[in-house]
Amino acid sequence: MQVEREIESDVLVIGGGMAGLFAAIKAKEEGSEVVLVDKNYVSRSGSTCFAEGDYSVFSTEWGHDLASWLDRVRVSGEYLNDPEWTEITLKDSIERYRDLLRMGVRAKEKEGGDILTYTRPGFGPLECCFLGRGWTFLPALRREASKRGVTIVDRVMVTDLILEDGVVAGACGFHTRTAEFYVFPAKAVVLCTGNGTFDMAGAMAPVSFLSYDGIAMAYRAGAEIGGMEFSCVGAAAFVAERDEKARIDVSGRTIHMAPAHYPAWVSYGPHISFNLDNYVDAEGFRVSRLTAPHAIHEGRGPILWVLDAARPEDLEATLRDIRDSRTTFRLERVGIDLAKGGVYAGVLRLESTPGHLIFGGGAGVVSKDKACATSLPGLYAGGDTCYTRAVGASYPAFGFGLRNASVTGARAGKAAALFSWKRGRISIDKERLRRVREYVYGPLERKGGFDPRWVHLQLQNLVTPYYALIIKRGDRLQAFLTIVEFLRDHISPKLLARDAHSLRLCHEARNRILALEMMLRSSLARTESRGIHYREDFPSRVDPYWLALVKIRGEGEMRVFREPIPEDYWPDMSEEYRKRYPMRFPGEDRALCEKD
Ligand SMILES: Cc1cc2nc3c(=O)[nH]c(=O)nc-3n(C[C@H](O)[C@H](O)[C@H](O)COP(=O)(O)OP(=O)(O)OC[C@H]3O[C@@H](n4cnc5c(N)ncnc54)[C@H](O)[C@@H]3O)c2cc1C
Known part of the structure; x- marks a missing residue:
């Protein structure tokens, strides 16, 4: 029987990257008791730690024009962004930047002392500044959180959310070195677990430990997930103009x-x-x-x-x-x-390395308001875990990931603190806890079964070929889905762990299987091409039918549904198609001609 540790709080923040640290600091500012837990070491983990350091700050004082920034995000996101959220993340960014300055983080300066701002080719007016690699500035945020009295718990992997009467009442997990069981009763929970990868070489290589944990645990608890058809690094397949x-x-x-x-x-x-x-x-x-x-x-x-x-x-x-x-x-x-x-x-390699290319709010746990509340009462989400739709069907520019993480983390932390005030002391039903515990330690109790590293290899084999998630087609997606269903139903329940580390790998494998199922089902559902989602069998955008979101909910089985976006956010439909969508997908012109 594993030792059990219980750590109570008003606000539990899961994940200590940029979003989680901002959430913890802002919840503490509201006077809450805050616990921040991470499966690695806070400030040495997450995409934030390995980020290049581009940080997008919008400021009229720096000469930026709101309308042109909003327009750029809208057009590059092919109209699937929520313009209100885009505006919020832009307008809040200067305050978060000032927070960073107060914590001692410095942006690179030009000679003469002004902040160096720059844009990259193809990103229009969307500028950013340079904070330095994530690992250089994250320790300042950790220090700030500690100084303010946030309790930081390193090396505990949270596996599941706990609900009491339909309201989130905390979470549980285990220590990744000792396998001790941890229970975190909390009046509100903020999920900031970043996104995910399939643990392989490529752009996401340094964050191989990210395994969609937050998205998977929110889904299992009943929250709505969205945007998973865009969850793939590897860029899209557009036609090159042959010059x-x-x-x-x-x-x-x-x-x-x-x-x-x-x-x-x-x-x-x-x-x-x-x-x-x-x-x-x-x-x-x-x-x-x-x-x-x-x-x-x-x-x-x-x-x-x-x-x-x-x-x-x-x-x-x-x-x-x-x-x-x-x-x-x-x-x-x-x-x-x-x-x-x-x-x-061999310098530019062609593989899909799934993980959100859509950093910055383009996929994840659906946020139902502008405070990052999810569809589950008591649960908030920030950063890459949160589907705000501040960006649309593709990543608009460098710097949007970190900026979004700081803005949504701060909003989620504050809102969670306010929510926690309305609740009395949390007590978690012992029988419920016993069942969760059984699930968590199942792989350790088993005498035989499948090695999680082998499962990871199977998943990599599935997602690596470019014809899986870069150039998609219905029959192939369906074939991959059949295998994923087999992994889910036959392999996942028989995973075997020998120690705390392999127990962690088992839970990561389970979450990855679930996330891949979400990506495949969402990709199948979106019968068109848009942004970084390209379907060979549906090579054009389909307006207005697919001016819509693909969302997922667990109702016994995974239910996928289409949700139209408000007409106010549609592009000008009287405008010529190619003006609305300047990028051409392969096969698109022919498909459009045939339709006409
Ligand atoms: C290589 C790379 C370079 C990038 N460069 C830039 C850039 O220059 N500019 C930019 O704006 N964006 C960049 N991005 C994107 C940006 O880094 C992210 O959008 C942003 O850092 C996300 O922050 P986050 O706090 O949401 O998640 P993360 O920083 O990923 O933090 C998630 C945290 O949750 C923890 N965690 C995960 N699961 C669990 C669990 N089950 N239990 C407990 N803890 C858990 C992880 O250990 C991690 O510490 C880059 C991303 C990568 C991968």
Whole structure:
């Protein structure tokens, strides 16, 4: 029998990244007793810790224009964002930035002392500033939370929410080193567990420990989930405009192979792949991260990185970034010499690495109001766990993830504190707790079963191929779903743990299976293409039918439903289609012609 520890609070915050730390600090400001629990070590975990450091602050004092920012998010999100939420996250951002300054976090300055603000190619007016890599500024937030009296509990994985009479009354989990059982009775709970990955190389590699835990536990408790068809890193498959003049002839050139386990984005240092975006297909036509999947699908791979076609100013900017960054730069280790140039294959790899590309509120637990309350009374969500729809069907620009996490975390923390005032002391039914405990420790009690690492491999095999979640099609999605249902029904109940660590892997595997089912079902439901969701069999946007959200609820089985967005948020339907949607999906023009 595992030892049981009980830690009571007014507000329990689960997850200690940017959102969770802001939630805890703001709930404490309201006078609540706050507990912040993380399955790793708060300030050394989460996407926040590994974020590059772009932080989007909107401020008219910095010369920003609200209308153009809102318009940009709306068009790039293909009209699925909630403009009220977008505006909130923009307008609150300056206050959260000032909070960060008060905590001792500093944004990079220009010579002369002004804050350095910048945008990246293709992101229009959406600027950000630079806070430095997440691990450099997160400790300041942890210190602030501790100073204010937040109780921080490291290395406890929360597995389940506990409800009493339909209201969230806390959560439980276990210590990831000792396997001790933890119960957290709480008057309100804020979920800030980030998003998820399938633990593999690629853009999300550093956050392999994120496994959709919050989304899965909220779903199991009965909360509404949304936007999961957009939950995939790997960009979309748009058509590249073939510019004969910009064609680069690489015939006869030596092609160097960059080792596959060195994904460009993560290991080669900040900003390199954006400044030096010189990718061509096998025929020498330029492609981008957005258009490369289609080129490969058409048999024009591998994508080559033509370093010596880079503009000198981009090379110089990259070298400057490398010098200024605190990241160990590893290009030379894999034989790439920026100064010498060369043609490389394997730098831009084509895999779906599911995890929200939609950082910043584009998928997760549905927020039903502007205080981040979910459909379950007593449960709030912030950061990447929360589906506010501050962004729409694609990630609008760098800096939106951290900004959104700070804004929604702060709002959720404050609202949870206010909610907690209305409740008396929480007592959790012993029989309910016994059942949850049985579920939590099931894999440890079993004598035989499936190793969770093997299950992770099965999941990776499913989600890695580009034809799973980058270029989607109904029959393939259905085939993947059949396998996921098998994993859910046959394998998941028989997972085997030998110790606290493998118990953690078991719960992560369960949550990933559930999240993948959500992604596949939502992708099947959305019978159109929009943003980063591309369906080969439905290659165009379908207005107004799919000016709608795909939501999920657990009602015995997973129920998927369509919810139209208010007409006020529709694009101008009298405007020509291509004006509404400047990006072309492969096969879209033909499909539109046939419809006409
Ligand atoms: C490589 C990378 C680079 C990025 N760069 C940028 C950037 O430059 N600018 C930008 O704006 N955005 C960036 N993003 C996105 C941004 O980092 C996220 O949107 C943001 O940090 C999310 O913060 P969060 O607090 O919601 O979640 P996270 O920071 O992911 O925190 C979640 C926390 O919850 C904990 N947790 C998870 N499950 C459990 C559980 N079951 N029990 C207890 N604790 C749990 C985790 O350990 C973690 O500490 C980047 C993301 C990645 C992956």
